[in-house]
Amino acid sequence: MPTRIHPLLIAFTVVVYLFLLGPLIIIFGASLSDTTYLTFPPQGLSLRWFENIWEISAFRRTIVTSLQMAFLGTLIALIIGIPAAYALNRHRVSLPAWLSTLFVLPILVPEMVIGFSLLRSVTVQMGVPVWYALLIGHTLLVIPYVIRVVSASLASFDFSVEEAAISLGSHPAKTFFTIVLPNIRSGVIAAFILSFITSINDVSVSLFLTGPGISTLPIQLLAHMEQFFDPTIASVSVVLMMLTIVVMIIVERTLGLAVVAK
């Protein structure tokens, strides 16, 4: 756009970006410190706090649980979410209007309320084991993202292609897997990544559903911070940020980051 921007506005934007990125750089620096307390700039460089992540068994276990929840939760959400998104696009006229409202409830209802309600009903009343209750929570949490992103991708799919295949004798189910699914592949990948990140970072739902011996990484980080103030937290944060960067590069290479920004 040709309009010139006032230098003060540019200066303000620079300050906002420094504010956004500065603290993350400080965490990075603090994770490299050789001291037993958190400090910036780092004093003496060492990677010992990164080794410490693996030496603390609670971190090892919770990283595994977090990855399980993110993978399985997202997978189940895709399995039940893709057909729902397809039905919403293909059979909209024969489905009631409240259905799409129902599908956004997991992001409309505060996560804390969902977490507490699941604790009361699923964990306590129904006696579902902690691990499964956590999985239920994580699956619910990401269903709206799957349905929304896959729907957006189905909205630009030309269903006459599918109709042509069916009228030429292809079975509707087979047509879905050979014609529709390959065409919405990028939407499915985007949904997977968005859900995975949402699940891995979740605090408010997991908070109520973790139990003895079973916890997720963010909850373990909170618990660790209450007792210790050492650079381990900073190094775990750096590992998580690296993971984010890797994910962003994959997204950029395959789909372009515009999908996440939406």
Add this chain to the structure above:
Amino acid sequence: MKRLAGWMLATPATLAIALLLVIPVAGTIGMTFGTPGQGDWGIVQPYADFFASNFRRRVLWRTFEVAGYVTVISLAAGLVTAYVVARCPAWTKSVLVVLAVFPLLTGVIVRSFAWLVLLGREGMVNQFLIWTGLIDGPLTMLYTPGAVIVAMVYIFVPLMVLVLVGVLENIPEDLLQASSSLGAGPVASFFQVTLPLAVPGLIVGAVLVFTASFTSYATPALLGGTRQMMMGTFLHQSAMVRFDWPGAAVVAAIMLAVILATVLVMTRLAKRLNPMAT
């Protein structure tokens, strides 16, 4: 036949949300009502108890205050930033968008933790202020409403920037050209063309940030602690520390009511204030 196919495909997701979200949440709301005839207030006695407590009223009011400040500050900072970003050349714009997406994808715990390090007694902010000579000894910044607000603004500004960049980019360029060819300067164009057209988007951004900060847990827990209890931390404390589940259910119900009311009222308002709507 087609009707049946549509329903069959939507059934698993519908059942999952109905059975595992709607019914449990309805159960939580159900348990907030007392028995009729008990107390002065009958079935709404538990709510009367909530509002009768000074401490609880303060928690609710503090949550409104913090969420309000966070929303207004994020809106102002986000609008200016998004205005500049939307006007940058394509390459710079995509770099700036990526730089805003990155913090957004980093967890809340990590981002709140950064402020725990910065605002501590020995933290960088205190060290810097002492170095400049502005203060003599370290200030207590953690566990104050200010610390919670700063960290939450930090968490929500990227979201606001991304939402508003999208909104500003959707404003047709010819409207701005028309306005400047009719003699309006950039400031007049901004206030008379850009801003009114951006109002529905600003409302969307404000609703997102307000609801997220009103219901957040991690940031108030880490930077506000038990001294600056907010609805999220209070719900957790009631349910998991004091095991007062009826009390926790009332907190959850009030939280839900505030969120639903905000979303309903604001989406109506956004529709009414949309100058592009005919």
